[in-house]
Amino acid sequence: MSTTPSASASTANQPVPAPPPGCPINAEFLPPNMRKHVDPAAPPPLRMMAAKALVPLAPSDMLGALFMLTFDADAGVRETATKTAAALPDRFSAGLRDENVAAPVLGWFLTLLRAKDVYAEMLVLNPTTPDEAVAEVARDCSQKIAEIIGQNQLRVLRHEGIVRNLCTNPNASAALLDNVCDFAVRSGVIGADIPQMQAARVRVFGPQAAPPEPGPTAEEILQEFQDVVATDKPEDENAPPIEEAKKLSLTQRIMKMSIAQKIKLATLGNKEARSFLIRDTNKLVCTAVIRSPRITDGEVLSCATNKAVNEEVLRIIYSSREFTKNYKIKMALLKNPKLPLSVGIKFLGTLRENDIKDLSRDKNVPSSLQGMAKKMLEKKNEPKKEDK
Template structure:
C-alpha cells in the first residue's frame, strides 16, 4: 500500500485546509481544486486527503475533482514529483486517460500496489502500458501473473511476458497453468510489441466474445453421443469449436484458464496434453464443471489425476464416485478413493461391468476387510 501523506510535510496553508476544524466552505473550495497560492503538487495532495474527509459533501466533491482535474492543475501535477499516495489516487481516478497514466506509471515514486492495480483491472490499452517495462516485470513477477490473468491483456502480450519469465527462469504460481503456458511457447516465434493487435489477438478477443454470448448459468456439456456412440460437438457450440480449433497451443492454454465453462468443456478434450491439463488447473472451474469432466470417459488420465489430487474437488462425493468409476482414472487414485465411498456403492462396483476388473477386485477386497 502506498505510504500515507504526511500532513506535516505540506505547506502551512495546505495543512490548514485539511484540518478537520477548517471552515466547511473553505474545504469545499479546496475540494474543487481552488486554493490560491498552493502549487499543483500540494493542491493535489489536499484534494486527495479531502477525498477521505468525514464531511460527506467535501469528500464527494474531492473525488469528482480527481476524476476531472482542471487542465492547469493536472499539467502542473504531472510535471512534478508526486507523492506515492497522490499518484495512486490519480491513477485510480484516471483509468480511461492514457496520456495521464503514461506519465504516472513512469514516475520515480509510483508505488508497486498502484501498478498492480492497473495490471489487475486495466483495459487493453492500460495493460500495454504496464507490460512495456520489462525490468519492472522481472523485479516484480506478480505483475506478470496479474497481466496474464487479466482477460483484457492482449494474447500477444501475454505470450511475450510469459516468454520473458520462462527465459529468466521464473516460476509463477499466480498463473495456475504456468508450466503449460511456458512449455507451449518453446520454439515459437514471439511477436514484438506493436501498436495494433495481431491476428492472434483478434482471434482471442472474438472467441471470448462468442463464448460469453453462449454462456449459460446451467451446467451443460458441449458434446453429445452420435448414433454410432461417438462424441460429437452440439450444433450450437460448433462456431465456438471452430474458432478454438484455429488457435495456437498457447492461446488454448490461456482460454482454458480464463474462458467460459463451455470453452473448458471443449478444451478438456483437446489432444494436446498441455491444453487439457490447463483446463484441470483452471481457477475458473466450478464443481458442476468437474462433475461433467470426471464423468467423461474420453478425457485424459492426466486431467483426472490433476482433478483427483485437488482436495477441494474431493469434498464432493459425486466427484469421488465419478473418479472411481472412470476407467481413465489412474488405478492408484481410484483404489485410494474406494474406502471413501458408501458401502452400497462399493458393492455395486464389485459386480459392475462398467468398471475395470482391477476396480472390481479392489472393491471386493475393501468389502472383505470391512467384514473382518
C-alpha cells in the first residue's frame, strides 16, 4: 500500500513522544511511523512487538528501541527487551558498528554482550562506545578483546581507567601491557600507583633518569582560560591591554602540555581551548577535539570549511549523521577538496536544486564534484527538453 503525500507529511510532523522516565534518549532516531513502538503512552502490545524484535527496523534503530524499552513501565516489556538484546539476533548485529548509534545504547550493549567476543569486538572498535564501558570490560575481557582495547591509543590516553583495568586483567599478555604502558608513559600518563606503569617509566626513562617535566595539566589551563575570558570584556574601555599577551602565553603553555593532558583538555575543555587544540599536529589530539561531547555546530562548521583540517577529523564529520543534519556543514564539506568524491556524490543528492546550481558554478568546489553537479542538473532538465 502506498501512503498519500498528505498522510506521509502528517506522520513526519508528529511530535517525538516523551521517553520513559529515566531513559537518556528519545525516539527521534526512529522513523516517525515506528515511534509508537517505544511510546510509553502506546498500548503495551505495540511496545511488546518491538521488545520481541518483531517490527521492521534497521539494525541501528532496533538497538535504540530495545534500549529504550528496558525503561518501560511494564515489567514484561522490560524483561522481554533485555532478553532479546542479550540473545541479539544476527540480523541486528551490524548496528553495533554504527558510530551514529547513541553512546548510552552502545555502552549498555557492551555491558550486556561483553562475554561474546564477536559482539564485544564490534563495540570496543566503535568510537562512539563510551570509554567508561570499555574500561569496565578491560578488567576481565578475553586476550583478543584486550589487544583491541590496548591498540586504541586515543581511548588509552583519554581514560586512565582503561590502562588501570587492563593491568589487572589476567587474560592480558605481558607484551600487550608493556606496549600500552610504555606508550602511556611517553604520552604523559602518570599512573604512579600502577606497578606496570612504574616499570614502564624505568624502561622509557631509565632507572636513574628523571622523567621529563609533565607540563601544565588540563585543569590548570582551563582555569587560565577562564581568567582570560573573565578579563576579556570589549565593552570595558578601561580593561588593561594585555589580552593578546595572555593568549600568546596560553598558546605557549598548551604547547608544553603532554599528549595525555591535551586530550583531556580537548575532551572536557571550553571552546577557546578546542580552537587551539584542533590545530595540533598530533592526530590523537585533534581527533579528541572533534569527538568532544561539548563541541558546537559552529566549531564543526569551521572544521568542515578548513582545507587544512586533519583528514581523520574530516572523516568523523562527514560520517556523522548528527553533524551532517546541519545543512551549512554539509555545504561546507562539499567545498572542501579533501572530501572523498563518493561522499560528495551522496551529499549532492540531498541538496536543493539552487544549491546544486551554485556548486556547479563555484570555482572553489573540486572539479570532479563540480562535474557531477552539472551532470545532475543536465539529467534533471532532460525530460523538459524532450517535452519541448
